Amino acid sequence: MSTDNTSLHLEKVVPEAEDFLPILGTDFVELYVGNAKQAAYYYQHAWGFQPVAYAGLETGKKDSVSYVLQQGKIRVVLTSPLEKDGEINAHINKHGDGVKFVALWVDDARKSYEETTKRGAKSYVEPYELEDENGKAVISGIHTYGETIHLFVERGEYEGPFLPGYRVYDTKAKSPDTGLKFIDHMVGNVGWNEMNKWVEFYGKVMGFAQLVSFDDKDISTDYTALMSKVMSNGNGRIKFPINEPAEGKKKSQIEEYIDFYNGAGVQHIALATDNIIETVTQLRDRGVEFLYVPETYYDDLLDRVGEIDEDLEPLKELGVLVDRDDEGYLLQIFTKPVLDRPTMFFEIIQRKGAQSFGKGNFKALFEAIEREQDLRGTLN
The missing domain is CATH 3.10.180.10 (2,3-Dihydroxybiphenyl 1,2-Dioxygenase, domain 1)
Known part of the structure; x- marks a missing residue:
């Protein structure tokens, strides 16, 4: 087992967190x-x-x-x-x-x-x-x-x-790993007007601090919207964004999730990699399905995010999204739901300095999810 059993005292990187509950x-x-x-x-x-x-x-x-x-x-x-x-x-x-x-x-x-x-x-x-x-x-x-x-x-x-x-547990039929390293964050979907209740829970009960907040102006399209706040423990190893629905013309992904899951729950798990192109290529070749991103997203990508280390073509071919903050940039991509119910999915993320969550990609991501909702007949 790779987890080190030694007691660790990890550096506090989120000063606002009370951190009375040390989590390794x-x-x-x-x-x-x-x-x-x-x-x-x-x-x-x-x-x-x-x-x-x-x-x-x-x-x-x-x-x-x-x-x-x-x-x-x-x-x-x-x-x-x-x-x-x-x-x-x-x-x-x-x-x-x-x-x-x-x-x-x-x-x-x-x-x-x-x-x-x-x-x-x-x-x-x-x-x-x-x-x-x-x-x-x-x-x-x-x-x-x-x-x-x-x-x-x-x-x-x-x-x-x-x-x-x-x-x-051992088995002769093993497949090579795909370069996934650790859980970057884990997103919870909660019901209407419940986000602040659970933000307060993580703050008061677990000593977490709020890293960032997104409202329906940040996360919306012509049809759907949501609200989100990101909570983190002191050492930054545990990050829990909490989403709730916001009013829109049509049914948002959060409402769809809650309808099919019959309540609040974990919407997606973001898995970190050091090479998103290699990881996603392997996952796709093994049958994992990702959301489709139109090629037009890449037309002015470098104007929006500046210079990046990666070649644009493989990112475009795979549908990887890119966003930049004050500390660097990140690359991210989202799977389609991995279950028959349109509930849980995964995000693959590679951080090149950025500590944010891809705010610049929200519109493209939501439109991609809405296309899938439309195919399922659950957007209206």
């Missing part, structure tokens, strides 16, 4: 899915994730099965039920496949639970220990928007493949 990084993201075995195959062979750990009937787990995959510092857990009824079935029936747990790596899961619940967080699970021959880990958890849960994972005394109760 994202530990894992767990999705409840209808068929974990097949989902694992997709993420291994289309996305280049590597098999890490497994829990199921063979490990004594009777109610569910989980596959753990990893690429760089990105760890994904895919979990399916083995019995009828129960929480996992109810979640899948209501939401389709989707993110249930966003687990945060901490030094002290007990203290993390105490600090957040005393500030008003609703408890999901009190701190408990897991132990096997490889050591022990401590886990606790709180509720966030919708049915999404933040787990706090303390693993300083654990040396196994993932967590106690899991065994090494």
Whole structure:
């Protein structure tokens, strides 16, 4: 397992953050899915994730099965039920496949639970220990928007493949990785007029600070709009943009998400790479579908963003968007929904100094999403 178990004291880069809750990084993201075995195959062979750990009937787990995959510092857990009824079935029936747990790596899961619940967080699970021959880990958890849960994972005394109760998962059929490094940010969609409630939650309950705010003048087209605020912890490793719908002539992507997901949830996960051209080329060749960007977007691109290191042609051919801020520029591209319901998707991002989120691309991105909504018949 590539995550370093050593306690880290990371530099504070967001001075406004209270930072009473030291978070070392994202530990894992767990999705409840209808068929974990097949989902694992997709993420291994289309996305280049590597098999890490497994829990199921063979490990004594009777109610569910989980596959753990990893690429760089990105760890994904895919979990399916083995019995009828129960929480996992109810979640899948209501939401389709989707993110249930966003687990945060901490030094002290007990203290993390105490600090957040005393500030008003609703408890999901009190701190408990897991132990096997490889050591022990401590886990606790709180509720966030919708049915999404933040787990706090303390693993300083654990040396196994993932967590106690899991065994090494290996398979002969492996695909090379695609150059994905870590989770850059993770976006939550919430309902009408709920954004500020959850911004306040991350500020008050978790000690995050607001990095940036976008209103419907920033993020809109002729038809749809949304509002967004980005929250970050002190060391900048955890960034959570929170989106809510805004009034428009037609149904926005946020409304479409909430309709099909039946509530608030994780809309997309942004995965960082050091070479977006290589990464996206591999993903596309393996069947991952990306939003279409008209060639006209590139006609005056260099006038808008200035000089960049990359050749324009491959960016144009792949549909990669470019934006610049005061600190540099970034390259980004968005997949189509990776599920049958038009809910969750991924962003691939490469930062060349820029710390922003592609404000200059919002209009082009929204128009691309609207084209897909129109094909689905969900724009009106």
